[in-house]
Every structure is written in C-alpha cells, then in structure tokens.
Amino acid sequence: MSAPGPGRPGQRGRPGRSEQRGRPGRPGPPDEAGGGTGPIRLLIVDDHPVVRDGLSGMFRGDTDFDVLGEAADGAEAVAKTLALKPDVVLMDLRMPRMDGVSAIAELAKRGAPARVLVLTTYDTDSDVVPAIEAGATGYLLKDSPRDELLRAVRAAARGEAVLSPAVATRLLGQVRGPVQAPLSQREIEILEIIARGATNREAAARLFISEATVKTHLLHSYAKLGVSDRAAAVAEAFRRGLLTPESH
Numbered sequence: 001m002s003a004p005g006p007g008r009p010g011q012r013g014r015p016g017r018s019e020q021r022g023r024p025g026r027p028g029p030p031d032e033a034g035g036g037t038g039p040i041r042l043l044i045v046d047d048h049p050v051v052r053d054g055l056s057g058m059f060r061g062d063t064d065f066d067v068l069g070e071a072a073d074g075a076e077a078v079a080k081t082l083a084l085k086p087d088v089v090l091m092d093l094r095m096p097r098m099d100g101v102s103a104i105a106e107l108a109k110r111g112a113p114a115r116v117l118v119l120t121t122y123d124t125d126s127d128v129v130p131a132i133e134a135g136a137t138g139y140l141l142k143d144s145p146r147d148e149l150l151r152a153v154r155a156a157a158r159g160e161a162v163l164s165p166a167v168a169t170r171l172l173g174q175v176r177g178p179v180q181a182p183l184s185q186r187e188i189e190i191l192e193i194i195a196r197g198a199t200n201r202e203a204a205a206r207l208f209i210s211e212a213t214v215k216t217h218l219l220h221s222y223a224k225l226g227v228s229d230r231a232a233a234v235a236e237a238f239r240r241g242l243l244t245p246e247s248h
Contacts, residue, residue, distance in 0.1 A: 039066040040157045043086040043114070045077040045103070046070075047095040051142075055090060055119075058146060064154070074098030078106050086114050087157045091136070093120040093127055101130045108135035115156040119149070123166050126239060132171075138162030187221045188242055190214055195234045195243055 042065050044055045052070045059065040068084045071077040074091075075098040081089055089107075093100035104116050115137040120127065128139055137156045140149060141164045152162040163171070183191075186207075193203040200218070204211040222228060225236040237243040 039064055040088060040153060041084070041086045042067050042153065043077065043080055043084060043089045044070045045072075045074070045089060045095075045100070046092040046119075047072050051092075058149075059153075062150065064150075072096075074100055074103030074106075077103045078110075081107055081112050081114050082110065088137075088153050089114050089116045090119045090153070091116050093118060093122060093131060101134050104131060104134040104136050115159065117152060117156040117162060119144075123164075123170060125170065126241070128167055128170060139167045140164045141166060181224050183221055183224055183237070183242060184217075187217050187224075188237070190217050191221060191234055191237050192243060194218075194230055195237075 042059055044052050044059075044067060046052050046055070049072075052072075056067050056070060059067050068086050069080050071080050073095040077089065077091065077100075078098070091100045091104065098106075100118060100120070104118075107114065107116065116135065118131050118136045118139045119142060120139075121142050123141055131139060137159070138152060138161055140152055140162065144152070144164055148164075155162050189207065190203055193206055198206070200211050200214045204214045207214070218230065218233070221233050221237075225233050225240075227233050227236050234243065
C-alpha cells in the first residue's frame with residue numbers, strides 16, 4: 001500500500017458509489033448504545049491514485065463500509081467531507097494545495113463531525129504531533145496490515161483513539177522524556193546567522209557581542225536541541241520549525 005515516489009502530482013479524487021448514484025449516504029455506524037445498523041461511510045484522501053484505488057477496493061469488498069468518495073488533496077477533502085458527511089475520513093498528510101494537517105484543522109474549525117484517521121508513511125514527531133493536535137482521531141502507517149486498518153476505521157467511527165504501535169511508542173517516549181527548554185530569541189538569531197555559513201567571530205560582529213558570548217549561546221542551544229555540533233544544531237532547528245528557508 002506504499003505510495004509512489006514523492007512529488008508526483010495527484011489526479012482529482014474520483015466519486016464514490018454514493019456520489020455516482022446521486023443518493024445521500026446511508027445511515028452511519030452503530031453508536032455506543034447500539035442504535036444505527038448501517039455501514040461506516042468513508043472518504044479516502046490521498047494524492048496518489050494507486051493508493052486511493054487500493055484502499056477503495058479493499059473497503060468496497062467489505063459490507064461494513066460504504067466508500068462515499070475520494071479526494072486528492074486537503075482542499076478537496078474539506079469540500080467533500082462537508083458535502084458527503086462521511087463517518088470517517090482516511091487522510092494522508094503530505095499533499096499538494098492543502099496538506100493533511102491543515103485539512104484536519106479546517107474541518108475542526110468548521111465543526112465537521114467526521115472522525116479523521118491519518119494514514120501515512122511518516123511517523124516523525126513533526127508529522128504525528130501536529131496531526132493529533134489539529135484534531136485527528138487516530139494515526140496509522142501505510143504498512144499496517146489489512147485487518148488492523150479495518151479495525152482502526154471501525155474504532156475511529158466509534159470515536160475511539162487509534163494509534164499504530166510505532167506512533168504510540170514515539171508519543172510515549174516524548175511524554176516521558178525530559179521537558180526541553182525553548183531556545184531564546186538570541187540563540188535563534190545566532191543559529192540563523194550560523195545557518196548562512198558565518199563563523200562565530202562573524203556572528204559576534206553582526207550582533208555586537210563577544211565571540212565568547214556566541215560560543216556560550218551555541219552551547220546552550222546544543223543542550224536544548226540534544227545535539228553536539230553546529231551543523232546538527234542548524235538541522236535540528238529546521239526540523240523543529242525554529243528556522244525556515246526564508247529566515248536565512
């Protein structure tokens with residue numbers, strides 16, 4: 001189920017069965033009290049057509065699910081979620097026009113009741129945490145077994161949090177780890193200058209401080225970022241979003 005190489009432009013998501021027939025979605029999944037009995041209404045969001053096709057075929061082969069439609073980017077996902085009112089949205093993260101995290105945040109802002117289950121190949125902190133904070137119900141990786149994915153969608157439809165084992169381990173490690181102090185504005189300024197290739201002496205001259213002060217700030221930055229040299233500090237600052245390409 002892994003996606004083709006990154007950067008390939010996706011086609012527009014094709015309509016699902018409900019869109020094609022021009023009928024409203026069927027009743028949703030059973031609630032905790034055992035009310036509804038209909039299939040789980042699903043919207044599949046991914047910028048790679050082959051991934052959408054594979055997921056749609058898998059879920060259409062199970063009578064517990066009704067694939068209402070597909071979307072190829074976050075903006076299309078928001079529009080179709082509001083129009084089709086699925087119970088669960090399977091959302092990729094890195095897509096053109098609007099990424100998955102932005103789409104999740106927009107759906108939450110608009111009060112969409114659909115549960116969003118992230119399905120992606122990325123499990124880094126910079127992907128997982130923003131998605132959960134934006135309002136995702138769960139986070140799975142694309143190498144998850146078929147049965148695990150089906151169970152996860154059923155659980156998400158019931159409003160249960162779902163995390164792949166690798167993601168759960170990462171989040172637990174982050175919670176249990178020591179709290180890291182944020183970089184000061186001066187430390188960020190020095191990293192920005194260092195990222196442009198300046199030496200400690202050049203950075204000191206630009207900021208009108210001593211070279212020893214620059215070294216002290218860098219040592220503090222290393223400790224806070226969990227690195228041991230200038231190059232690693234700059235790379236980690238970019239990864240955390242403390243530095244951006246525009247900033248240097």
